Amino acid sequence: MTLTEHTTDKPRVRSVQRMTRPDPASRSRGGQRFVLIGLILACAYSLFPLWWLIIAATKDRVGLYQSNGLWFSGWHLTDNLHQLFTYDDGIFLRWTANSLLYAGVGSLGGTLIALAAGYGLARFNFPGRGLVFACVVGSFLIPIALLALPLYLVFSDIGLVDTPWAMLIPCLINPFSVYLAKVYTEATIPFELLEAARIDGAGELRIFFSIVVRMMTTGAATIFLLAFVNTWNAFFLPLTVLRGEENWTLNLGLYNWSGKRLEAGVDLTSLVLTGALLSIVPMAILMIAMRRYWRSGVTLGALK
Numbered sequence: 001m002t003l004t005e006h007t008t009d010k011p012r013v014r015s016v017q018r019m020t021r022p023d024p025a026s027r028s029r030g031g032q033r034f035v036l037i038g039l040i041l042a043c044a045y046s047l048f049p050l051w052w053l054i055i056a057a058t059k060d061r062v063g064l065y066q067s068n069g070l071w072f073s074g075w076h077l078t079d080n081l082h083q084l085f086t087y088d089d090g091i092f093l094r095w096t097a098n099s100l101l102y103a104g105v106g107s108l109g110g111t112l113i114a115l116a117a118g119y120g121l122a123r124f125n126f127p128g129r130g131l132v133f134a135c136v137v138g139s140f141l142i143p144i145a146l147l148a149l150p151l152y153l154v155f156s157d158i159g160l161v162d163t164p165w166a167m168l169i170p171c172l173i174n175p176f177s178v179y180l181a182k183v184y185t186e187a188t189i190p191f192e193l194l195e196a197a198r199i200d201g202a203g204e205l206r207i208f209f210s211i212v213v214r215m216m217t218t219g220a221a222t223i224f225l226l227a228f229v230n231t232w233n234a235f236f237l238p239l240t241v242l243r244g245e246e247n248w249t250l251n252l253g254l255y256n257w258s259g260k261r262l263e264a265g266v267d268l269t270s271l272v273l274t275g276a277l278l279s280i281v282p283m284a285i286l287m288i289a290m291r292r293y294w295r296s297g298v299t300l301g302a303l304k
Contacts (some may be wrong), residue, residue: 106171118181
């Protein structure tokens with residue numbers, strides 16, 4: 001082979017390599033399709049129970065057991081709602097009011113306490129500050145179910161069992177909310193602003209309520225939303241500390257109705273499913289109303 005033939009073969013080899021090399025754009029499109037398919041499957045998996053619940057709430061007892069579970073069989077939602085609101089003198093409305101009380105008031109008070117505690121840990125130097133923060137973080141390792149029995153024993157000694165306080169007091173203390181409040185404070189409240197307020201003669205309480213709370217609206221909304229959902233979905237704690245039906249939460253009441261089929265032979269499955277569907281409405285409204293604060297609050301740590 002001559003030198004000329006050897007040099008002329010190099011461009012051919014390079015052109016063949018370019019043709020066999022995968023295109024980065026095609027690989028990117030393939031990855032996007034894979035992610036899209038995964039998101040569609042995850043969305044279908046998440047919406048499937050909700051779809052089944054909506055369909056089941058529109059059926060009567062016969063259609064619930066003898067028809068296709070994923071499609072309509074008559075329209076009995078109005079009758080189910082009427083029975084739900086009138087059964088046992090409208091006890092369902094009492095349970096809904098109790099859940100709103102425990103989740104709303106408890107989450108609001110817990111959010112205020114968490115903001116104050118997080119602000120103190122983030123912007124004040126005091127002896128034992130690191131130990132206190134370590135205890136807050138370490139408390140994440142303790143499951144809430146393990147605290148139900150000690151809380152019951154304490155509340156039993158002081159006479160708070162089967163009272164609204166047995167649910168409200170545990171909702172006021174949430175270590176994870178304190179941790180979130182500390183993170184938000186460090187990201188949004190500069191030391192210079194606090195020093196300027198102190199120089200102007202503002203007291204610590206005025207600084208907290210007039211400056212810190214207003215600047216931490218996004219963080220407070222996120223903390224409140226997470227606490228509300230956690231309290232609304234609570235089951236083991238109210239099962240332990242609440243006895244009378246008039247103080248039960250919505251979840252506990254629906255659970256009791258579902259057990260009557262085995263205990264008393266009364267089938268309240270249609271009412272349980274209709275009540276479960278209605279129990280989603282308050283959280284859906286809250287999520288839609290606060291989604292702007294929640295999304296910006298979740299991404300705050302990443303932007304920092």
